[in-house]
Amino acid sequence: MTIHTILFDLDGTLIDTNELIIASFTHTLKQYTDKEYNREEILDFIGPPLIDSFRSIDSDRVDQMVQTYREHNLHHHDSYVVAYPRVVETVNKLKQLGYRLGIVTTKMNATAELGLKVTGMEDMFEILIGLDDVTHAKPHPEPIMKALKELDATAPTTLMVGDNYHDIEAGKNAGTKTAGVSWSIKGKETLEAYQPDYMLEEMSDLLKILGA
Incomplete structure (x- = not known):
């Protein structure tokens, strides 16, 4: 396989923000709804843009819910967020080997940049395509095409790496190769159902796949 470019999703792929996301959803839903959402129900909200998740709950108060979520998320960000094992050294190695590296995320750019900074990866990627940059989020191919x-x-000659079906489908829609990550909070089997070209058990598996 000849791959020159690797695009990564951010949350759940490079950095572990799952507990932060769940805490922010729990905080917001408690404030705006009467229903007690359990962890499994909240997991369904992870991946799509916030506005889509909250629109499915209360279309009249989407903006307020997004604002409440973001305030909580930002306030608690640095105490939750860490890079997954082997991520930093693998990405650094790929950069040294000359691969073109980019981030394609459904997060707002400023929050995504904060996550990269906290984990020491702010200088490892040539581009970051966030929600601010596109009209259509993943799984639409627009972010990857951009x-x-x-x-x-x-x-x-590009590989899209992600932890959610949005990432795999976006890659397929754009015509790239795709790789899922087994540490997806949705579960490896859930991701395998979308038939990525590769499944990574840990991020360093990329080096083996690429023959690096």
């Missing part, structure tokens, strides 16, 4: 254009890369 990343490819900015990196002057081609879809067949």
Whole structure:
């Protein structure tokens, strides 16, 4: 396989923000709804843009809910967020080897940049395509196509790595190779159902796949 460019999702793929996300959803839902949401129900909200998740709950108060969520998330961000094992050294190695690296996320750019900074990866990626940069979020191919254009890369020589079906489908829709991560909070089997080209048991598996 000839891969020159690797695009990564951020949350749940490179950095562990799951407990922060769950805590922020719990805080927000408690404030705006009468229903007690359990952990499994909240997991369904992880992946899509916030506005879509909250619209499915209360279409009249989406903006207020998003604001409450973001305030909680930002306030508690640094005490929760860490990189997954082997991520920092693997990404650093890929950069040293000359691979073109980018982030494609459904987060707002400023929050995504904060996550990279907290984990010491702010200088490892050439581009970051966040929610601010696109009209259509993953699984629409637009974010990946935008990343490819900015990196002057081609879809067949690009690998999209993510923890959610949105990532796998976005990659397929854009024509890239795809890799799922077994540490997805949704479960490895859930991700395998979307038939990524590769499944990573840990991030360093990328080096073996690429023959690096």
